[in-house]
Amino acid sequence: MRPFKFNSASNVRDAVNAVSKNDSAKFIAGGTNLVDLMKEDVERPTELVDVSRIDLRQIRSEGDSIIIGAMAKNTETANHPLVKMNLPLLSQAIFAGASPQIRNMATNGGNLMQRTRCVYFYDTSMPCNKREKGSGCAAKEGLNRMHAIFGWSDECVAVHPSDMCVALAALDAVVRVEGPDGKEGKAREIGFADFHRLPADDPTRDNTLKHGELITAISIPKNRFARNSYYLKVRDRASYAFALVSVAAAAELDGKKINAVRIALGGVAHKPWRASKAESFLKGNEAVAENFEKAAALELEGAKPLGHNEYKVELAKRAIVRALQKAVR
Amino acid sequence: MPDQFEDLREAEELSEDEERLLDELGITGESRRRFLGQVGVAGFSIFAMQVIAQRQALAAGGTYSEAAADPISLENAVKVVFKVNGEKKTVEVDSRMTLLDTLREKLDLTGSKKGCDHGQCGACTVIADGQRVLSCLTLAATCEGKEVTTIEGLAKGEELHPMQSAFIKYDAFQCGYCTPGQICSAVALIDEAARGDASYVTAVEGGSNTKLSDDDIRERMSGNICRCGAYPNILKAVKEVHKGEETAATWKFHRPDEKAGADKEVADETV
Numbered sequence A: 001m002r003p004f005k006f007n008s009a010s011n012v013r014d015a016v017n018a019v020s021k022n023d024s025a026k027f028i029a030g031g032t033n034l035v036d037l038m039k040e041d042v043e044r045p046t047e048l049v050d051v052s053r054i055d056l057r058q059i060r061s062e063g064d065s066i067i068i069g070a071m072a073k074n075t076e077t078a079n080h081p082l083v084k085m086n087l088p089l090l091s092q093a094i095f096a097g098a099s100p101q102i103r104n105m106a107t108n109g110g111n112l113m114q115r116t117r118c119v120y121f122y123d124t125s126m127p128c129n130k131r132e133k134g135s136g137c138a139a140k141e142g143l144n145r146m147h148a149i150f151g152w153s154d155e156c157v158a159v160h161p162s163d164m165c166v167a168l169a170a171l172d173a174v175v176r177v178e179g180p181d182g183k184e185g186k187a188r189e190i191g192f193a194d195f196h197r198l199p200a201d202d203p204t205r206d207n208t209l210k211h212g213e214l215i216t217a218i219s220i221p222k223n224r225f226a227r228n229s230y231y232l233k234v235r236d237r238a239s240y241a242f243a244l245v246s247v248a249a250a251a252e253l254d255g256k257k258i259n260a261v262r263i264a265l266g267g268v269a270h271k272p273w274r275a276s277k278a279e280s281f282l283k284g285n286e287a288v289a290e291n292f293e294k295a296a297a298l299e300l301e302g303a304k305p306l307g308h309n310e311y312k313v314e315l316a317k318r319a320i321v322r323a324l325q326k327a328v329r
Numbered sequence B: 001m002p003d004q005f006e007d008l009r010e011a012e013e014l015s016e017d018e019e020r021l022l023d024e025l026g027i028t029g030e031s032r033r034r035f036l037g038q039v040g041v042a043g044f045s046i047f048a049m050q051v052i053a054q055r056q057a058l059a060a061g062g063t064y065s066e067a068a069a070d071p072i073s074l075e076n077a078v079k080v081v082f083k084v085n086g087e088k089k090t091v092e093v094d095s096r097m098t099l100l101d102t103l104r105e106k107l108d109l110t111g112s113k114k115g116c117d118h119g120q121c122g123a124c125t126v127i128a129d130g131q132r133v134l135s136c137l138t139l140a141a142t143c144e145g146k147e148v149t150t151i152e153g154l155a156k157g158e159e160l161h162p163m164q165s166a167f168i169k170y171d172a173f174q175c176g177y178c179t180p181g182q183i184c185s186a187v188a189l190i191d192e193a194a195r196g197d198a199s200y201v202t203a204v205e206g207g208s209n210t211k212l213s214d215d216d217i218r219e220r221m222s223g224n225i226c227r228c229g230a231y232p233n234i235l236k237a238v239k240e241v242h243k244g245e246e247t248a249a250t251w252k253f254h255r256p257d258e259k260a261g262a263d264k265e266v267a268d269e270t271v
């Protein structure tokens, strides 16, 4: 690991200022992703600013939303009564990720910012446009069984690895950030769909956060999905493995009729993938297997598999159907 | 103002490395007191940091001249005061040093194991402020003020922690490399269940925290990989401590006075 200066920040302003004035400074929260990538020499910050002690750990109800602090740990978020009762989909998605030890360390802010697990991104002897702009993409024609089937570009075919983010995408969460330009205590708000981005011609950028901007909280609109939601994760092992495909499904039912429905997919794109085609087909229709299958087929029409991941198309279809069945049960 | 005094005492305290260095230099007891009185603790600290930085650079494969003249490692030294197994420790670390390396290399607590060093195996699991965490992904610099419990801190003197006894009783290991991590993880698991914490299995299938299903225990222990595949017996050990009721062990250690008899039985069988 390369040498770096270490500082601990006690408030948002100090943290933002410290990172803003050094282009190669980074925030560190739980460290579960950053320390790993620094050991691999993929991340090379010259300065780390520890933000984990900043008082941004509350989980609370605020008007029509539930607010989860950026520094709250994944474990305490998933176990919080407000989240368990009102947003069980989010609890399930968090619990589906990583291991108990990692969830005890990982913060909500850090979870949104975690980088891809593409093996070529991790291997500094391989070309990778995300790590080094213009060096090429080893995965495009390489071993890409774990890679994207939606929204990829010739520059990068990686997927976003988070489970939590798939649930947040389905629940239309809003990310609150404070940066060097903003007024103190006044957050910029970014809709979840606009937070992560597709690779297009610049895969070095995973999201739309600017250097020096700190995530302070995530706000999730209250909803009527608690009774009928389910997070399904399909992986190589029964636990402690990243998703091949995952589905966050939530519905609001009136008898058999679907009044509202949300579906987001993980493991298929550079960002959590909202299945809007499937959603619009299902809205107003009956919650029956036949309709779930039609909706899934419609969504996957747009899939563009790579050399080794054609299986994800069929897997995603079946996972959507299964998740919806579990949700409306 | 007692707080100020506390700060003063903190600053006057020698770190583990500094203590060791003074011992190596043969400056002990009364002469240590006099020596520190003359140069001051702060003055000695600067000297000590240089020596320690050199040694760390050498250990990391650098050359002597590089190590001697490396101002960066000096600049990046962080002093951390925290508790390990109930004892207050003061260490000076390079900002890059993980908690795992600090425990093993600086505090001589080699029970926590380095399996993968990348958060993938759980061998380095310790309990920090009551939560199980991975010491290989924790920078020591972030541990200021924390209370860390390692496998060495679980037993009370000669009396093993119930989880340690259960692992022995059920033969829940083969090579034993993953075992300290498994046990620390399992100890925390029991507390989590008692607090009512859920897991993916509890969250999607329901079920009770006071009586975890086998699948739920497997899920909650999934952050600890065992290359010897001792999982079935690990499950039995965790289950027994979780339920707090003893079941008959399938085997046991023979006491020394039983040994002769045991050998004879085996011999008889093989004949």
Ligand SMILES: Cc1cc2nc3c(=O)[nH]c(=O)nc-3n(C[C@H](O)[C@H](O)[C@H](O)COP(=O)(O)OP(=O)(O)OC[C@H]3O[C@@H](n4cnc5c(N)ncnc54)[C@H](O)[C@@H]3O)c2cc1C
Binding pocket: A026, A027, A028, A029, A030, A031, A032, A033, A034, A035, A036, A051, A070, A071, A096, A097, A098, A099, A102, A105, A106, A107, A108, A109, A110, A111, A112, A113, A114, A161, A162, A163, A164, A213, A214, A215, A216, A240, A241, A242, A243, B118, B119, B120
């Ligand atoms: C073996 C292993 C398996 C895993 N499996 C899964 C899995 O199955 N599913 C899953 O979803 N995740 C998984 N993870 C990833 C884990 O969830 C993330 O590493 C974790 O959420 C990151 O949070 P952190 O607080 O530790 O972030 P850090 O490592 O501290 O930081 C990560 C990045 O975020 C930035 N950052 C941190 N906080 C903020 C903030 N508030 N504002 C702006 N930037 C910030 C940092 O600068 C850094 O670039 C796994 C990790 C490991 C090591």
Ligand code: SF4
Binding pocket: A116, A118, A119, A120, A121, A127, A128, A129, A130, A131, A136, A137, A138, A139, A140, A155, A156, A157, A158, A203
């Ligand atoms: S898929 Fe993206 S992350 Fe992986 S090698 Fe290609 S450019 Fe790098």
Ligand code: FES
Binding pocket: B113, B114, B115, B116, B117, B118, B119, B120, B121, B122, B123, B124, B125, B134, B135, B136, B137
């Ligand atoms: S050594 Fe820390 S998880 Fe493997």
Ligand code: FES
Binding pocket: B172, B173, B174, B175, B176, B177, B178, B179, B225, B226, B227, B228, B229, B230
């Ligand atoms: S006992 Fe050998 S790794 Fe678990």
